[in-house]
Structure formats: structure tokens, C-alpha cells
Amino acid sequence: MEFFKTTTTVTDDPTEFRQTEIQVLDACLRCPICREFYVNPVITTCFHSFCSRCIREAIDTDVRDRRSCPICGEKISSEGNLRMNTALEVSVDAYKNARPLILSLSKRPERTASSNNSSDPDSRSTKRKRNIEVIDLSDDEVEEKGDSGVAKSELSLGKQGSIGGTEGSSVPLVSCPICQKDIPELTINEHIDSLCKNFLEPMTSSRNLTVPSANNNNNNNNNNNNNNNKISGSRSEDRPSGSLNLGSRSRSPTGSSSAPPAKRLAKLNYHTMTEKQLRTLLAEHSLPTVGTKPVITARHQRWVLLFNANLDGAHPRKTSDLRTDLRKWEEARERESKAKERKEKAGPVDDDAYQELHKSDFKALEEEIRVRMKAAKERREKENADTISE
Template sequence: MNNFLGQEVTDPTDFGDDKLSKLDASLRCPICKEFLDGPVNLNCGHSFCSLCIRGSLQAKTECPCCRSHALESHLKKNLALEESVISWKAARPVVLAAMTRPSSPPAAAADDERPTKKRRLNTTPSGSGSSKRSSFASTGNGNADTPIELASSPPPHDDSSPAPSPGDLVVCPACSKRVQLKRLNEHLDRNCKDTPVPRLEPGKGLGNFFTRPSESNPPSSSSSTASKSKAKPREPIAKFSYDAMKVHHIKAALAKYDLPQTGAREALVVRLQHWVEIYNANLDRREALQHSDASLRAELKRWEDAQAHLLAKGKTEVPEDIGAYEDAHKADFADLVKKARANSLKAKAQSQQQPNTPAISKTASQSQTAVSPLRRIDEDVIVVD
């Protein structure tokens, strides 16, 4: 309970801005009002948490938002929406902190008084034949120009220098890597990717092609471990026809997923039904966020404990020692008796204030006798003096 109270509860109203509140609300499930967990879409376009909408469709086959017909087979997971929810949950505290942070003071007025500068490039030839670019910064009044040297172009190729030999290293014009001159064309043909010549592993040559598998080298332990680590992807569980299943069939399905097999038939059906819901909803998450089977079993156990607590809370507790219970609540019982007697006296007083109802009934019976002349002889007639 303390852990639950210590959790931070988020709400779209945390943002004063209406636009951010709408953005926050659009990434929440309409059923549980929390951020979408494994979001899925229906044919109508509405999005929900996978577990929330699966439980809702078990009760009623319609969209909770627009009431259009919907089935569990219509669910489509939305990976882009899930990525948006993850990004927004990470950026949400940053946005809230930026909104509550005090605004920075205005910039100093001295920055506005800086004179504007203009740049112009001027190329002046040098005596050595290389060209240098210089820029002149002129003030607003144009009184002085100060040359600033930016860069100089590389010296031109000297034709008198000796040609490089095939073994010398040259710069590739595409990737600027240094490669041998004799391998430059091959380097460019491979799109600047140097692929070394693969070496043949022992036992993989052409001479070992006709040898028996037992004679060849056994697979290394690393390759076998890698193949075992690549587990088969999990597939969703198909829905069961619970009405047609017998108890031993239900227990066999529970044993397949290492679930408890105790309880009455109704409890077994509810357990298996909720397991199918949380298992299939877990597959609607991206693979990096999916929970393990052990974690799902623990979640099922917590859900069953919560359901049992709610059922026990709704039942009326019968005290073991009735005499001690009466003595402990004697004052409450006396107060209830006092209120009941007061209500009884009040009802009697109201009945005495009403008009005499027997006289009215007497007049009505006499009028009925006068109006209906045809009466059976054997009917009883009551005469009131």
C-alpha cells in the first residue's frame, strides 16, 4: 500500500497549456486513463491498451468509445503509437520542468549597440603562384578595412616532382583514405570497401566435400550456443471453447503453461481466460518491452489475490461469539430501537389526522347498490344502520 501511495500519479491537467493537455490525453487509454501499454487499434480507428480492450470485448463485443461492432480478431497493434508514448513519457518531466522554470532575464542592451559588420572576399595573387583569400571587416562608417586571412588554397601540383611508384601510398579521391597506388582502381571499384580474401576453415575445403559428417570437425560450442539462444518467437494463444471443455481439459491447458490447477471449474475457467488475455496482450508490445512467462505468472497471481480480496470484502462477516458482539455494540442497538419506536409513534399520529375512511367506503357501497338494479339473489348484502 505504501508503494502504491508513493507512486507518482500523472494527469493531463498537469499542464496549464491546453495543447499539451490534449497531447497528453491523446496518448492515454480511454478505459484505464493511463498511458497506452501495448496499444492496439480497432477497425473504427480507436486505440486502447491491449489488455484493457481484450477484457472489455469479453463482456461486450463493441467499441467502448463509438459502440460500433468489434471483435478480438479486429485488433491490430500500433508500433508507431507505442514509440510515441515511450518518447512522450521520457520527455514529459522535461517539459514540465521547463514550464515551471522562471524565464531568463532579457539580454543586455549593449549587444544591440554592436556595429554591424560586412564581409567581402578579395583574392590577391601571391608571388609564389598560390592564391590566398582575405576578408575585410568594415565598420558601419566605412573608415577602415582590416584584412583577415581565412584560408589558403593548397599549392598547385608541381610537374617537376617525380611520379609515385606503384607501391607508394596515395590519397583516395572518394574517401580520403591512403591506399597503395596499384590498388587504387580496385579500391574504387569496391566503393572504397577493402574486403579481405576469406580464409578457408579447416575441414571446409573441396577435399573434404566427400567425407562423412562424422569424419569432419564437430561444430564448435559457440555456434551451438548461439543456435540455442535464438529462441522461437512466441505466438498468441487461440481462444478456447470453455463451455465445451471438461475439467481435465481445462487442467491440461493450465498445466501446459505451468499454471495452478486447484479450485472449482469456474475458478479454473477464469484463471485460464485471464491468462490468455495477459499473454496475448504481452505480445502486442514491442519485443524489447515484452515480459517473460514467469513475470506473467506473477501478474496472474496478483490479479487472483486482488479478486479474492474483493470477494471476501463484499461478504457479511458472521461473528463467532454473538454474546460478546451484542455487549460490544449494545449502545448501537439501543439507539436503533429508539429510532424505530419514534418512527412508529410518528406513523400513528399521521394516521389519526387522516379523515374517517370507513364512512367513505359506506357511502360508496350504498351508491353502488342503488346504481346497479340487476343483482344476483344469492349475493350477500350488508346493511349498515
């Protein structure tokens, strides 16, 4: 019975989410063939997407005259019709990074409408009231802050409570060429220096804002000359490190971004090639050359598939990793071949005798499934009860 002993593992399935909408989203980012998240996705001429390796394997296993899309059945003449789907790959990577957070948020109990309406509206409106305070600092006090131009402008404009309540001249607003927001004309340079974060127009119906006096503006203009030279550099430096960069793509499977892009391997007519020619091709890619002609032919065919599928990704893997995948594939293929030989030697299996022999094992599996289904049902009922009680 140790064979049927199960271990608790973290599942990775759309059914982890309770919300149907998120389940559909999770399923749409998975390959229709392997049911896993897309890896190096490609799109066909019928506009269906698959993992590059999955669709290439499906095409290779089909009869040449019957190569078709696994979804709609449209004919796929050759692998040359497959195109990289970069947008889908970026979307899958972003979703995989955010999936744990989405999963944790989806499992939180939802707040009922009654709990939201339990508080007094008057008390909530009172909390939203803010005391408006006008701060007026002299020039000497502001200069002690270090950057006098930026500090004075922030204190004069950012801390104002009313538009016409302070002394100063009223100037029109101008549109920022970057964020397209209305900014006071005399503070447009400081606004750009701050990466469009400071000196934003308050939520008001007026088109004029009170700005610092002319004396303060002289200090601002002196600092603008130094700050303007740093605009382009500060924008690139302040860019979030986690932002997606779709412009650069590493196309070399060796891991070096400076290396030229690798060329795809062409499919060959193995029937007209000798064993010596096949072994030479394998040696060129540092692959094993041992085995009979069918073995080395299958090895090279698999290598062409792995190599070409790897080039469909934004971040190709190293060739050493591809050789490891090839070795594992050959080992699994050899195990299947030996298992098939043992089955053929054993002769046909008596189904009735087999069921009787493993009857106790089948019952144990059925009981295990019942326990798991019962536990899942109780867990759902408990979550629903907790949600209703809150």
C-alpha cells in the first residue's frame, strides 16, 4: 500500500480560485495541449496559440498530409508557419509573478453589505473633513531646507488650502508636455524635474493658482538651470526596476546578449543520409554519437525540435540545458521501450484476474478519494459560514 500513499503538494490549477472569473483568466493563459502556463508561445495561421515545443511535437507525430491545428483542425503545412507570440509570453510572465498575491486576495472573506452600512454616515463624513492650513514661511526659513527653489515652491503651492487666500500673483496654467496635466506656468520646470509628481493642479474649478511672489521665483529660476540638465538622466534612473521592457530581447541560447542570434536548424531527409553523416551532425552539437541509425536519427530529430522551440522565447535557455532535456527524453524513451517489450513477452493480460488481484488497492483508492472530497466539502462550507457571519 505504500505505492498509493499520497503526499500533500501545492496545486497549480485554475480551480484553486473560488471566483469563476479568475478561473477563466487562469485557464486562458495555459496551453491547450499540456494544460500548463505557456512556455515560448507561438501562434498559428488560424490564430491559436500553443507552447512552441507542444505544437511542434504535435506536428511531428501527425501524418505529413494531416498536419492540423489541435483546436480547429485547420491544416498546418509546416513549422515555418508558426510565429512567436511575444505579447502572450509577457502577459503569462506577469500573471505568474502576481498569481500568489491574486490567490491570497481571492481567498479572503468578503465583507457583507450589512457590515459596510453599520457605521454612521455622519461619523464617516466627519472623518473625511480636513483642516485647511496655510503655511507662510519667510525666505530665510525656506533657504535653510537645502534646495531653496524646490522647497519654497512645494511649501507655497502644495500646502495651500484655498486658491485666493494667500498673497501673490495669479498666473494661468499651462499643459505639461509629458503628463498633459495643467501646471502653473512658473513651476513647470520644477514639475518636470520631479518626474511630474509635484505642483499638480488641485481639484478645483478655477483655472488660476496662487504662486509664490516674484522674489521667491528668482531663486527658483537659478536652480532650474542646474536641474534641467538632470531631467533625462533622472527619468531613466527613477524608472521602476520591475517594469516590463519589451524592447530588448535575448535571442542567443548561449546566454550572452551580445552574441548574434542563432539560426534555426533545418529538417533533414534522414532516409538518404548515412550513419556517418548523422554522427557528424550530432558531434557538431556536442551530442552523443552512440547507437543504431534509428536511435541517432530520433536523437537528432528531437534535438532540432528542442533547439528551434527554444528560439521562440524572449529569454532562450542555454544549450547545456537543452542537452540535459534531450538526455532525460532519451532515458524516458528507453524505459518505455523496455516496458513495452516486457508487456509483449508476458502476453495478453486477463482483465478479470487483474481486477481481482488488485481489488484491495482499488478500494483503498476509492476510500481515499471519498475522504478528500468530504474534506473539501467541509472546508467550503466553513468558508461560506465565515463569510456570512462577517
